[in-house]
Amino acid sequence: MNGRRIFTRPARLAAIAPYLWMVLFFLVPFGFVLKISLSQTAIAQPPYLPVFDPAQGLAAIKAALAALSLDNFRLLVSDNLYLFSYLRSLVVAVVSTSILLVIGYPIAYGMARLPQRWLAVAMMLVIVPFWTSFLIRIYAWINILQHDGLLNKILLGLHLVATPVVWLSTDSAMYLGIVYSYLPFMILPLYATLAKMEPALLEAASDLGASPRQAFWLVTFPLSLPGVAAGVLLCFIPIVGEFVIPDLLAGSNSLMIGQTLWLEFFTNKDWPVASAAAVVLLVLLVAPLLLYERLQRRQLEGNG
Amino acid sequence: MARAQTSLSPFNIAALALGLAFLYLPIVILVIYSFNASRLVTVWGGWSLRWYTEFFNDRAMLEAAWMSFRVAAASATIATLLGTLAAVALSRAERFKGRTLFSGMLYAPLVMPEVITGLSLLLLFVALNAERGFWTVTIAHTTLTMCFVAVVVQSRLGALDRSLEEAAMDLGCDPARAFVAVTLPLIIPAIAAGWMLAFTLSLDDVVIASFTTGPGSATLPIRCSVATPSLRGAKRRSNPAFALGSPKLDCFASLAMTGRDCCHFPLTISPHLPSGRRPCSA
Numbered sequence: 166m167n168g169r170r171i172f173t174r175p176a177r178l179a180a181i182a183p184y185l186w187m188v189l190f191f192l193v194p195f196g197f198v199l200k201i202s203l204s205q206t207a208i209a210q211p212p213y214l215p216v217f218d219p220a221q222g223l224a225a226i227k228a229a230l231a232a233l234s235l236d237n238f239r240l241l242v243s244d245n246l247y248l249f250s251y252l253r254s255l256v257v258a259v260v261s262t263s264i265l266l267v268i269g270y271p272i273a274y275g276m277a278r279l280p281q282r283w284l285a286v287a288m289m290l291v292i293v294p295f296w297t298s299f300l301i302r303i304y305a306w307i308n309i310l311q312h313d314g315l316l317n318k319i320l321l322g323l324h325l326v327a328t329p330v331v332w333l334s335t336d337s338a339m340y341l342g343i344v345y346s347y348l349p350f351m352i353l354p355l356y357a358t359l360a361k362m363e364p365a366l367l368e369a370a371s372d373l374g375a376s377p378r379q380a381f382w383l384v385t386f387p388l389s390l391p392g393v394a395a396g397v398l399l400c401f402i403p404i405v406g407e408f409v410i411p412d413l414l415a416g417s418n419s420l421m422i423g424q425t426l427w428l429e430f431f432t433n434k435d436w437p438v439a440s441a442a443a444v445v446l447l448v449l450l451v452a453p454l455l456l457y458e459r460l461q462r463r464q465l466e467g468n469g
Numbered sequence: 470m471a472r473a474q475t476s477l478s479p480f481n482i483a484a485l486a487l488g489l490a491f492l493y494l495p496i497v498i499l500v501i502y503s504f505n506a507s508r509l510v511t512v513w514g515g516w517s518l519r520w521y522t523e524f525f526n527d528r529a530m531l532e533a534a535w536m537s538f539r540v541a542a543a544s545a546t547i548a549t550l551l552g553t554l555a556a557v558a559l560s561r562a563e564r565f566k567g568r569t570l571f572s573g574m575l576y577a578p579l580v581m582p583e584v585i586t587g588l589s590l591l592l593l594f595v596a597l598n599a600e601r602g603f604w605t606v607t608i609a610h611t612t613l614t615m616c617f618v619a620v621v622v623q624s625r626l627g628a629l630d631r632s633l634e635e636a637a638m639d640l641g642c643d644p645a646r647a648f649v650a651v652t653l654p655l656i657i658p659a660i661a662a663g664w665m666l667a668f669t670l671s672l673d674d675v676v677i678a679s680f681t682t683g684p685g686s687a688t689l690p691i692r693c694s695v696a697t698p699s700l701r702g703a704k705r706r707s708n709p710a711f712a713l714g715s716p717k718l719d720c721f722a723s724l725a726m727t728g729r730d731c732c733h734f735p736l737t738i739s740p741h742l743p744s745g746r747r748p749c750s751a
Contacts, residue, residue, distance in 0.1 A: 183552070186611075191577075191578060276485065290493075345491070348488075457576070465624060
């Protein structure tokens with residue numbers, strides 16, 4: 166008797182409630198973002214025009230549809246502010262993801278080679294920072310990096326610098342904050358693939374005459390590529406839209422798209438332009454998102 | 470499982486030590502400074518609980534903390550219910566209409582930039598003319614955190630030996646009964662871990678909550694970030710202790726340390742840790 170098939174029907178029923186929830190609160194809202202990105206700003210409540218009102222009949226809805234336009238997208242393309250924001254977001258995401266990979270890989274590799282009894286401890290140590298609030302960890306860095314903060318005190322004490330260095334409100338502070346916050350997200354997927362690796366493969370490589378270095382580059386690294394892909398996507402996608410870290414640690418002269426969106430929305434109260442910025446950001450992320458979704462699905466359901 | 474018996478090279482040890490030091494130093498320093506008696510963050514004025522007493526005497530802070538707590542408890546509970554159902558559907562029903570869309574909707578929010586999620590939900594609430602406050606933030610957090618719960622529970626379900634369920638059914642249980650009697654007790658740890666993860670994620674979130682909250686219902690992270698000069702461009706610094714790097718903020722670090730289950734959190738990132746045994750093929 167095939168239990169798997171018998172289980173299918175009730176399991177399908179289980180999908181109904183979460184399905185409806187996600188359609189209503191995840192999918193449908195994007196429709197509203199799209200619609201408002203095609204609207205005009207207005208000094209009204211809500212601050213955009215036109216507003217669809219089904220009560221006014223079909224003609225009114227037709228008129229509202231006719232009033233939609235691509236003006237906001239034209240603005241996004243023509244104004245350098247937005248172009249630079251998108252570009253900066255991509256650059257920041259690429260640079261930080263690269264740094265994360267370079268730092269995270271040796272750590273994950275070291276963890277994978279730990280003896281079994283140390284493994285749980287190391288794992289725990291990588292995860293515990295998740296227990297503290299994300300904002301707190303950023304504030305901790307502000308504390309260290311400020312003008313008379315710990316870092317400058319140490320540098321002055323060691324006579325490495327003559328005057329305090331400005332760390333806060335610089336790109337280096339922002340990169341530091343991003344790398345710090347996302348490091349566990351890079352380490353854990355890398356570790357998961359590295360730990361699964363069969364030690365016999367390395368033995369075979371060395372039996373066949375490969376030096377440890379060759380064995381690493383010819384065997385270990387290629388086999389860890391799924392973990393690399395998972396870690397890179399897990400970091401890259403959210404960093405592109407990052408708002409809090411650049412806002413607290415970077416200077417205000419060049420903004421990432423998440424900050425620009427926030428500014429348009431909360432300070433300028435220009436909801437249509439903010440929505441258009443969100444639509445473009447989403448389009449930018451569609452390819453990595455699909456890739457991530459496939460990877461995640463394959464991992465979770467692949468051998469089920 | 471066979472493990473490499475190779476010894477650690479000095480390079481491995483250095484990478485581990487430096488990596489862990491990098492992760493821990495800032496937190497340790499901040500915790501120590503939260504007991505600093507001095508108002509200046511950089512001057513050590515001796516040990517004191519001053520900032521903690523000040524926190525607990527600040528009504529706005531306490532109200533925000535209470536709000537955060539209620540939102541986190543409510544959204545984590547709903548998210549656990551929905552997320553578990555979603556996990557069961559994904560791991561036990563091989564095919565149903567819209568399955569690809571369903572799994573896509575569940576995995577995308579894990580990495581979706583928060584500004585997009587927050588903005589889209591707010592626009593929905595505005596269009597529905599919903600009064601913004603406790604319920605809108607709770608719904609927003611539920612939407613985000615149920616995806617984390619689903620992934621945690623799903624990875625546990627995937628690692629489960631299915632022959633147990635089959636045995637229960639061979640012995641006369643119908644599928645629903647087999648699930649409640651056999652499967653559910655086995656995945657309870659994952660469900661609990663999912664709840665705690667959802668709870669702390671909600672407690673920690675500032676971006677989505679900022680979009681979906683209304684006047685008079687700020688959560689703690691919003692209250693704390695409003696107190697800093699740069700975030701949201703607000704200049705509401707009523708108390709100098711709210712300045713950047715205020716030790717006060719540590720109070721909510723301890724609040725947030727409710728403990729995401731360490732054994733299950735990595736599962737949200739990659740479900741196939743070596744400890745997860747492959748299910749026996751049925």
